[in-house]
Amino acid sequence: MKLEVVSRSGRSIATLDVNPDSTVAELKKKFYGLKKTYYPARQRFALPVKPGETRGQVLSDDSKRLSDYGLADGGKLEFKDLGPQIGYSTVFFWEYFGPLVVYPLFFFLPQYLYPGTKLPAGGPQHALVQKLACGYWCFHYAKRIVETFTVHKFGHATMPIFNLFKNCGYYWGYAAYVSYFVNHPLYTAPNQTVSVACLAVAGLMQLGNLWSHLILAGLRKPGEKDYKIPKGGLFNFVTCANYTFEIWGWLLFSVSVQSIPAYLFAATGAAQMTQWAIAKHNRLRKLFDGKEGRPKYPRRWIIFPPFL
Amino acid sequence: MKVTTAYLALYNAAQACGWAAILALLAIGVAQRETPEQLYDRAAPLTKLVQGAALLDTLHAAVGLVPSSPAMTLMFWVGRGNALFAVTEPIAALHASWWAVAMLGAWAAAEVIRYPWYAATTLGACPGWLTWLRYTMFIPLFPLGTLAEMALMWAALPELQSRRLYSLALPNAYNWAFDYHVFIRIVLLLYPLLWWQLYSSLLRARAKKLGGGGSGSSKKGGSSASSSGNGGGDGARPPAADILRQETRTKLLKAQ
Numbered sequence: 065m066k067l068e069v070v071s072r073s074g075r076s077i078a079t080l081d082v083n084p085d086s087t088v089a090e091l092k093k094k095f096y097g098l099k100k101t102y103y104p105a106r107q108r109f110a111l112p113v114k115p116g117e118t119r120g121q122v123l124s125d126d127s128k129r130l131s132d133y134g135l136a137d138g139g140k141l142e143f144k145d146l147g148p149q150i151g152y153s154t155v156f157f158w159e160y161f162g163p164l165v166v167y168p169l170f171f172f173l174p175q176y177l178y179p180g181t182k183l184p185a186g187g188p189q190h191a192l193v194q195k196l197a198c199g200y201w202c203f204h205y206a207k208r209i210v211e212t213f214t215v216h217k218f219g220h221a222t223m224p225i226f227n228l229f230k231n232c233g234y235y236w237g238y239a240a241y242v243s244y245f246v247n248h249p250l251y252t253a254p255n256q257t258v259s260v261a262c263l264a265v266a267g268l269m270q271l272g273n274l275w276s277h278l279i280l281a282g283l284r285k286p287g288e289k290d291y292k293i294p295k296g297g298l299f300n301f302v303t304c305a306n307y308t309f310e311i312w313g314w315l316l317f318s319v320s321v322q323s324i325p326a327y328l329f330a331a332t333g334a335a336q337m338t339q340w341a342i343a344k345h346n347r348l349r350k351l352f353d354g355k356e357g358r359p360k361y362p363r364r365w366i367i368f369p370p371f372l
Numbered sequence: 373m374k375v376t377t378a379y380l381a382l383y384n385a386a387q388a389c390g391w392a393a394i395l396a397l398l399a400i401g402v403a404q405r406e407t408p409e410q411l412y413d414r415a416a417p418l419t420k421l422v423q424g425a426a427l428l429d430t431l432h433a434a435v436g437l438v439p440s441s442p443a444m445t446l447m448f449w450v451g452r453g454n455a456l457f458a459v460t461e462p463i464a465a466l467h468a469s470w471w472a473v474a475m476l477g478a479w480a481a482a483e484v485i486r487y488p489w490y491a492a493t494t495l496g497a498c499p500g501w502l503t504w505l506r507y508t509m510f511i512p513l514f515p516l517g518t519l520a521e522m523a524l525m526w527a528a529l530p531e532l533q534s535r536r537l538y539s540l541a542l543p544n545a546y547n548w549a550f551d552y553h554v555f556i557r558i559v560l561l562l563y564p565l566l567w568w569q570l571y572s573s574l575l576r577a578r579a580k581k582l583g584g585g586g587s588g589s590s591k592k593g594g595s596s597a598s599s600s601g602n603g604g605g606d607g608a609r610p611p612a613a614d615i616l617r618q619e620t621r622t623k624l625l626k627a628q
Contacts, residue, residue: 250543324548 065137067130069095069109077143082130084137089126095143105149105222110142111135125289149222155231156212162236164205170240170247171198181249191253196263197246197321201239204270204313215277217284238332242325254322262320269313272298276306291351293361302365303348304341311337311368334368341367376437377494383428384491390422391483398477409468415476416461423452423479444573447566452479455521459528459556462537471523478517485509507578514574518567525556532556 069078078098082091092104110120111133120142123133135141170177174188245251253259275297283292298305314330345366354360366372394415401411427449433442455475460466489506492498531537532553540550 245542245547245549248542248547251547252543252545254545322545322547324546 065130065135065139067091067135068138068140069143070140072142072144084131084135085129087127087129088123088133091123091130092126102145103149106146108144108146110144112140112142127289146224148225150225150228151222152218152220153212155223155228156216157209158228159231159235160205160208160212162232163239164202164209166236166239167201167243168198170243174247174249177244178249183249188249190247191251192256193253193259193263193321194247194251196260197317200263200266200317201243203267207270207274211274211277215274215281217281238325238329242323242329245323245325246321252322254320259320259322262316266313266316266320269309269316272309273306273313276309280306291348293348293352293359300364302367302369303345304337304367307337307341307367308365308369338367338372341372380432380437381491381494383432384487384494387422387426388484388487388491390418390425391480391487394418394422394476395480395484398473398480407468408470408473411473412467412476415473415480416456416467419476419479420456420461423449423456426452444570448570451521451566454559455524458538458552459532460524463528463531465531466524466527469524469527471520471527475517475520475524478513478520482510482513482517503581507574507581510571510574514571515567518563522560522563525560529553529556 065082065084067080067082068076069080070076078095080091080094080098082094088109089104091109092107095107096102096104109123111123113120121133123130123141171188171190171194174181175183276299279296279299280294283294284290294303294305298308302308311330311334314326314333318326318330345364349361352359352361397415397418398411401414406414429438429440430442430445430449432438433440433445460472460475466472485502485505489498489502492502536552538550538552540546540548542549
């Protein structure tokens, strides 16, 4: 069948001759053959807008057939270039690698990173909490890197390359901001018992977060693409239980080191996770509406009981 | 009439009166050939009250009373608040600057059009010339106000540094240091960017509202005409490009 590919402004780009039973992936390969700049990961196709819709349905499943989307001879497809893409794992690695390296720099090399501040003779003097905090921070990001390659199952393979710089700027920037103050020669150590206790509980929160990640990774069997209702662990009560543990971890870290930048980092992360959690919660509630044999999404906290 | 409509109409009318009074005070002062310092002393107290109260714009957006973006309105309020309360107020030398008068004047001139427009639109009785003013006068006034704010911040830097205003030095219990004068330097660098974000969104809104956008705006246009968007830009509206795309798609569908 012949399909016309148009741009979002209506301009005709190409005509593709494809088999109705071929998959979206095969369509993308064919289009790549015609337009060498747009490798398959950059391509996004959508059906024309139907009356009552604000936007056309996206051909989001690469394994589905074109006929499944109702495409027939003479049909139109709207093409969007997603821009240069980069793999999810690649972005995750680099955004987590930065904090792993940047934070300890202020701990181990204060003589270079605190110009103008008098340092004690005989090397840097760190309180116990500063040492434990450094260990906690590095463990956290090492854990994230390991999870990226061994636990997480990503819903999409790629993201726009601009995200690499945006995400790295965020993580690396905050790592430097927090580390600069926590490892400062003029750091005022808080009550040691409280600090150590908080970091210990924070460590438990990290384990809870890892447990949540393992549950999420096990939700779909290999090859499945549909959304599932998360079950098990804290997920029975909270939609985004993984975020709950993460927020608690950073909150406890902040209380432990008693530094405003740490609180700012925790707050920023919590704000972003809350946005994501609300979207996910609403998506699942809309999908699992209890009609036509679908299960009904149970009443749950969104991200942080007892508040949200 | 709904309670919310009445409330918004009253709020916007009150703001309009406040800013009109500020403009009148400045006009009287200018007519009497007063010095910048005298003009500032005349207009600043009321401006502080009225501009401070404008935080309600953000509250209205946050609870969904108006379709504006709470983030944009807050950014706008914080920017003005910083220029007025944090920078100009504490530094006496700035009161004698024409930039301070320019800032108050530009703000008042713009708001004395914007708030009546909101009030009239809330009541569904907005004359075309008022819409034209609202979407045109910002073109010179917004850059003037922004320039005045930047000039004042720039002039304030030496005194901000010497007096260490709003700054925190180590060591302290918060394990944080904050140098407000360095912060203002960074703000000065970011100002043109932030200004352009708001300005360009206003230009897009202008193209939609005044440039024959009445036909294409269908349901979005209907709601925006009767809404009373408060705050910085009409940040919640889709950009003109999206409207165009939508229209093209509809045309394509018809042609199929």
